[in-house]
Amino acid sequence: MNSLSRRKFLKITGATVGAAAVITGSGKALFKGADKVNKKIVKGIKKIPTYCDVCFWKCGAIAYVKDGKLWKIEGNPKDPLSKGRLCPRGTGGVSAHYDPERLNSPLIRKKERGEEKWVAVTWGEALDYIAKKMNKIKEKYGPESMALFSHGVGGTFLKHTIKAFGSRNITAPSFAQCRGPRETGFELTFGDVVGSPERTDIKNSKCLVLIGSHLGENMHNTQVQEFAEAVEKGTSIIVVDPRFSVAASKAKYYLPIKPGTDIALLLAWMNVIVKEKLYDIDYVNKYGFGFEQFAAEISQYTPEWAYPETGIEPELIRTTAREMALYKPATLVHPGRHTTWYGDDTQRSRAIALLNALMGSWGRKGGFYLPYNYSVPKYKYPPYPKPEHEPVDNPNHKYPFAEGELLSTGIREATITGKPYPIKGWMVYATNLTQSLPNREETIKAIQNLDLLVVVDIIPSEIAGWADVVLPEVTYLERYDELNTASFRQSFISLRQPVVDAPGDQKPNWWIAKQLAERLGLEKYYPWKDIEEYLDTRLKGAGLSLNELKKKGVVTGPKEPIYFDEGIEPEFYTPSGKIEFYSLQLAEAGFDPVPKYKRPEQPPPGYFRLLFGRAPVHTFSKTQSYPLLHHQMEENVLWVNTDVAKRFGLKNGEYIKLKNTDGVISNKIKVYATERIRTDCVFMVHGFGQTSKQLKSTYLRGASDSQLITRYNTDPIMGGTGMNVNFVTFEWEV
Template sequence: MNSISRRKFLKISGFTIGAAAAVSTLSPMIKGANKFNKEKVKGIQKIPTYCDLCFWKCGAVAYLKDGELWKIEGNPEDPLSKGRLCPRGSGGIGAHSDPDRLRSPLIRTRNRGEEIWKEVTWDEALDYIAEKMNKIKTEYGPEAVAFFAHGIGGTFLKHTLNAYGTQNFAAPSFAQCRGPRDVGFELTFGEAIGSPERTDIENSKCLVLLGSHLGENMHNSQVQEFANAVQKDAAIIVVDPRFSVAASKAKYYLAIKPGTDIALLLAWMNVIVSEKLYDVDYINKFGFGFEQFAAEISQYTPEWAYPETGIDPELIRTTARVMSQYKPATLIHPGRHTTWYGDDSQRSRAVALLNALMGSWGRKGGFFFPTKFAVPGYPYPAYPEPIKPKVDNPDKKYPFASEEITTGIRDATITGKPYPIKSWFVYATNLIHALPNEDETIKAIQNLDLMVVVDVIPSEIAGWADVVLPESVYLERYDELHSSPFKEQFLGIRQPVIDAPGDQKPNWWIAKKLAEKLGLGNYYPWNNIEEYLDFRLKKIGLSLDELKKKGIVHGNKAPIYFEDGIAPEFGTPSGKIEFYSPQLAAAGFDPVPKYKRPDQPPAGYFRLLFGRAPVHTFSRTQSNRILMDMMEENEVWVNADIANRYGLKNAQHIRLKNQDGVVSNKIKVKITERIRTDCVYMVHGFGHNSKMLKSAFGKGASDAQLVTKYVTDPLMGGTGMNVNFVTFEMEA
């Protein structure tokens, strides 16, 4: 256990890679001892699993050729992929062969963030963690440990931490992503959108996208259904400051001024209500507070919205009438990443209300009622009763938060209030890129007694850890069973198809070993995950062997629309669709959404917008060599007139400086006619500065680094991040 510098560590890593490669090419004898492919099968083997390149969890089939990983295809039995993976999923083998992967457990030897480590054994790493956790429990109580996770792989670590006695778990997928949308729909229909989205795009006759860039945002089933809707000549209306790929498929493109979507939504509803174009029967049956809503909406004419949005009043009228023409098969898409301006749950409520006017909730071509394959859980001992309430939202400061708030835990870690947080566990989420204002994240980390990161790659957040635990990638491990709420019931399995190349371990093993070190072994009555999975599957008349062969099994048929038997029930206080929301009024918020003009960029500055590329997921895939070959850096999109005015050249490298003086990495300029003149755009996830992430280091710029400012949604604690402005720094 020698103390080693980063340089030396990289050299050691490099040696490990070389050694692994030598084993696979030169020594079939050793390869023959392969745990998962005991007999090195000649020819082709197909092993079903489910994908982990994003959270959609598509069913996949991995192909081995002569025992080596060859390619991955979609599983035709899978309702999410329908046999076709997205480019990230197709490039999944690059996750296994990524040369920058974490390879052995690491313990920090110098200051946090300096990325200087010693390699340790799993026993040493877990003993170190358990000792610190026991100390924290004694001094502060178990609630002082918080857990940030993304994805299904966090299930077992969460179980261990629950057994330890904390419930302070949060994911950026709520307060930095889909939270406002889910809260806006809950307040209106009494139910969230969920994931995968319950949007029936393939049966929509009119699809409205507000900033939602399907096609660039590659959520597989949605993109497949979108292409289907395009083929069927659906009336597509796209609202975006950028001429997205989706905009190029639209009948109507509304080049909206950023941040003014609520004004447009109110004007659309004004037209629909004043021209009585809504679904009268539906609203008579299911609506609550429609009269108050209609009265309030009457002031928001298209002429009122025009100076705010920049959209011609006649175009607002035309598109409102087109929507009404196809109702109830008119779907105003709720979006997913909706943390934009801090009034996002109210904007999402306006989206929900527009859908309510169309009568699309519960209807074919609108929002379906998802159905889910049920498998009984494992009979674990009860978790200890928590003594302290959750830390993230004290006194219900954000009264309509329906999940835990990451930035609430961060605040508590900085202030020590309502009680101190002394340890973070971070699983598969790069908080440095996911949370706004990285200075606050780093400040919080400095207050910790223990910071543990479990991941497959050395992301920026791993660089701040005390202990880094390397996880095997999805192709090398079992995981929790997968059944998502969707149009049909299905159950999928993830199983190992190839050995991990180093000392990486699956999350279930890490969680179980840690529990044992903490004296909580009784929470893991099973010896290994095969036993756990088989136990649960036997309860429903299946077996692990059977599911391993099929990859996916289907459940019972179930109704998903009102018209085929779903009871029209709404989980709101009134039991109806709340056009006027008494619970919002009672909490001091607008019962019908109102528009407030967002702050505008100072002269010479442009609003920073960011989004997705189809070949990358967040900041997690840039070192995957296959996906890197598709896109190795991001670009800043600049309108051609603006580029001309500032003397920018296409493909020139510049830096961006934000309103707080923060300067980005170098980024390539993309001069384009596909964006407004008051904003710039970049793909999220690039601009890595983790030294261990060698191949992605310094490629492109990070939008997250420039998001120093954010506006918190007072309803639910979401962090609006489209409120930063940047200017160009020419000396690159």
Template sequence: MKTTRRQFIKISGLGAGSLALATPTFNLLSGKQKPQDDIKSKRYPNYCEICFWNCAGWVYTNEEGKIWKIIGHDDDPNSNGRFCPRGTGGVGSYYDDDRLKTPLIRYTKEDGSQDYREATWDEALDLIATKVSEIKNKYGAESIALFNHGSAGKHFTHLFRAMGSSNIAAPANAQCKTPRENAFKLTFGHELHSPEPLDIQNADCMVLIGSHLGENMHNGQVQEMSMLIERGGTIITVDPRYSVVASKSKIWLPIKPSTDIALLLAWINVIINENRYDKEYIEKHAHGFNELKEYIQPFTPEWASLITTLDPTQIVLAAREMAAAAPAVIVHPGRHVTWYGDDTQRLRAVAILNALLGSWGRKGGFFFSSSASVGKHPAYKVPYPKPKWSWMDIRPGDFPLANTGITNVLVDGSHPDYTGENKIKAWFVVGSNLPVSIPNKQRTLEAMDNMEFIVVVDTMPMEITSYADVVLPEATYLERYDILRLAENRYPTVALRMPAAEPRWESKPGWWMAKQLGDRMGLNQYFAFESYEEVLEAELSKLGVTLEQMKEIGVLKLERPYDDAYMHEGDEIEFETPTGKIELLSTELAALGFDPFPKYTAHAEPPAGYYYLNYGRVPMHTFSRTSNNPNLSDLKKEHDVWINPIVANDWGIKNGQYIWLQNQAGVISDFPVKVRVTERIRWDSVFLPHGFGHNNPKLSRAHGKGVSDTQLISNVMHDPINGSTGMRLNFVTFLTEDPRKETEA
């Protein structure tokens, strides 16, 4: 076995023994609409960090001052006072005894093996400041990359900008929504952002393509979907699996995986050829309709039927349902849309379909969000130095529309096989479990092995922590001040996060770590504050509200400055596209040499005995980060792989049996997974909820429970438009005997 410089260290036992734009219209009573449950309890405002929806709520402590429960805030448009199970179970992130407890420093023992030792904060921070300064002097600040996720990442982003590096990436983009953001920008001149501005509560029809709302708990959208159901609205679901929302749909289209573009083109064909599009809207606002009409002619429902395996009559009926509801119809843009490497084109088809239905900027379709703006503390007004190069120069010429740092491009620039000039030499990883959150784990590990220095900031001993030189334990969101949440939504809000309890063990807030490092590296002017309360006070002062007032109200609800949530009749609208119109024909894609209209491409199919690996969510977990949360683990400790009864019968596999999965490249899962034999899945596919199969034993609840889909996603299709990573062209087969036991024998 090859020895690596960077040995995987299990963090074991260590530390266990140590202990606006608008006028504020708020009044101080608006946050107090709920009666206190118990006069002995106290409550502190916060916004949830368990997922990116960042719902605002109250953290209650009990009479002993210990964290008790978390409840949504009624003034919060993301949650409307109701948290999802993850937010309610967020208390477990505080109580998890497996948390990182002290700073840890990697060292080499006399026998050459490596381990971590506990360190003081001063020791750990001094070491990081020294090493980072060395690397900066030798290779430039640009050679240090930041991977981040969530609120804490913002503090380290500030540190990196101050240092002179813009090599900053979040797997939340190229592994998630970049194709969608590009496609909507290209078509409507507008990205969608988060939460997506979908007017589901006023829609009469919603079309979900591979999106399983209700199993992914995008809180506000799940709530509004329920309102749509209540009103008798139509849901159309396209999914190879009989998802929960498929069971609530008027039409469920059990599509063959990877053929969605064919279906979308057929829908466009029907809506144009049956004259069901919004003629006035298209005439007034769209560019390229005649060209689209000509282009779309071959793509009939019958053509799509042969590709998608769907009944052509059903395809037509679904298109008519959408058109009947227009413009109060939403063809949902999805969120994690990086599937097959031609995802931007698929999302372009979704955008075009919405344009034809006239749903953009219309009631019951897509509304325009509004968000608050706050002031700046002087430390955040100091200009940042200009980096000499950035992630865009690592693979120059590739991925012209990449709009944010691409995680996998930074991995490329870190990998030993990279021959370009712009090499990455060190990593900071903040709240992002890279070996599990981005595909092609082996390549990530090789890149990490090539780094001169790695710092990991996390609350939990995630797998990534085992590759760090220094590990810093972060306080959970329930124990810290943080950036203000300025969510985009129907109306602007500002939400405060403040500690409801002291940080456990030696954990510290992200802002404090960034400041300590900045101060040590001579970047004091960027961190010229004593406490984060000072920063918050300065930011809030622009809105005429104090931090003390925010502690009382939690959420500051503002009014929209203009009546501009929807387009108005007769408005002259200039869209932020090259033609100033909604671009059915994308002039920008054409100019870059890409197809100006979406094109269906046939993708690889599973070889005999293999099945499409379809992955997705369960409602009580977020990614791989909550699997060890005591409360959420209690709701679901392990996942199962869904197999159709016909397939199970062929294999002689029984419900509840444990099997191993092997992908098309021979990668075998580390652990076995329980089988769920169910009619709810196609016979050419399996379904595997994401986020399980952790291999760090220090995650005492999550370790060894199930299979990491990421491990089996070794085939990655890069979207040439923006570099996002398509992950759904991986196939698995079943091993009923322990494969590792066999090799030992």
């Protein structure tokens, strides 16, 4: 009952010391430890344009520096991605700079891997150590035995160094653990990928279908802005999700689907649309390939057939199918982003692509537009050495349609088995592998086989805890990076530039990559003095200059037609040159040419399917320690249906643990008993329950979905890892 809290206690005792104690506490907590920043203090407010790095959307931003200290960050109104407004993470990006738990100097491991015992060393010592180890790996196993896991634009130069070193084993979990199946599914259908930022014309859609996509909780800025615009316009929204998401609360139709049965729903929708001839007949006739076979195939999938699988009433399936058809071609069935769910994800993505094809939405207003990117010539480097071996991740093309990007889990497997050839060194940049790859134990097992694990990070992340060498990088607010020329509605080019000095001995990735290359005798690959010279050279090639970009932050290209109706000649880069309703490529490789539904494995009695997703204030597991974002959400909670909670005697707000079917027990997590989820699954936000002891603010806060994802179904088409296939039950020994 008594609430003489610690702060209050200090207050009382402080008062006896006098007013001085009060003045020192002047609420500058946010600026703690940042006194060293910006040695030459410039009085007044400076606005510096840059682009954000808290997620991978890369919004144009303007940082405000007040009296030499970073004050706030706003969207850059000239930027087509942010349109002047950042998401909460972008706004809170300030505290990436002020995070008191940042790495401060290079570290070399002192004890066993994972014990997190280090010796602080100089950059020279650390880089010499790495170069020596890399050369040893090269001598003994060849350069391909060095792999790089790198997520985001900051990895550009490390990739360059590794390629120059002679390895193509460069990967990011954003493919096989995230977008991969979608890109493959769309490429098989339309001959093109969806890309990032997604080419979805949400703001012009008249009917928007979200399948598991939780826009609003997933804060990819432009999409959320356009989603809100669509809501305001009265767009008919259909949400399919086992959880009543924020997006579901804005929907006209909410379909509380049984997890894992989306393909059945998609087939039934297409069945209704084809049977009732509700599809865009001209479009399908003109651009479609194999429609007849497709139509014959799906004629068996009636809503009545789908009902027991999906739990969605046949009438609701029919009504929503007709609703979609009503607004075609401005009906956008959103392809999602994180699509590695059940292992049949390429086929589900293909079904989504086919439904869009029936709506005629590809290349049409309110569907999928055709994006442009700003053409900036590449910097001319000497050619990379030709690797002796193919990349290690997909031996014998086991996953025949894993194209474009490498499989992170494939490289992990090769590291464990040594086949087709050993992987002995990992460099990890901006991806927390123990959280981002399924089955943590496998990752740790792979790490044990390594001769070298280098982690470049900003904070002492979980993966950094396993490293031999940790290299502290500056945040995006303290460095230049590669230009952003992503494809979008309108071509643009944006610059990331430093807005404040780094608080300690951290270095930018380009510097690290260049220094390492020089130590590896690869200096000819770094003809430029510094990144400013590199950027200026590239920009001059596009008729711009670094100085111009430093002032403007973003330069946009001309408005160009983005829809077929605006005069673009439709082109489909498929074998048939058309939209492939029936895929001969798939048939030849032994897969279903038209997606088929297979009933997913069901949870054993007393167990619940573990689902995970995102919260608006965090990006994966990287932002939990940023003070501003930390206080918005310090730990995740376990969403449990109220009836289930009642049946199992779970009290709202109490801590419990979860046990999966392999007996893995999670860290404690608070129960959130809610009407917003089905009774056969539970949900948590990804990225919590971190085990890095050095990262005190996040250490064992909430539970880690990754830890419980011991099982995954690999997509036979492209090697993606379906992760929604784990079942958990409740444990009380907290």
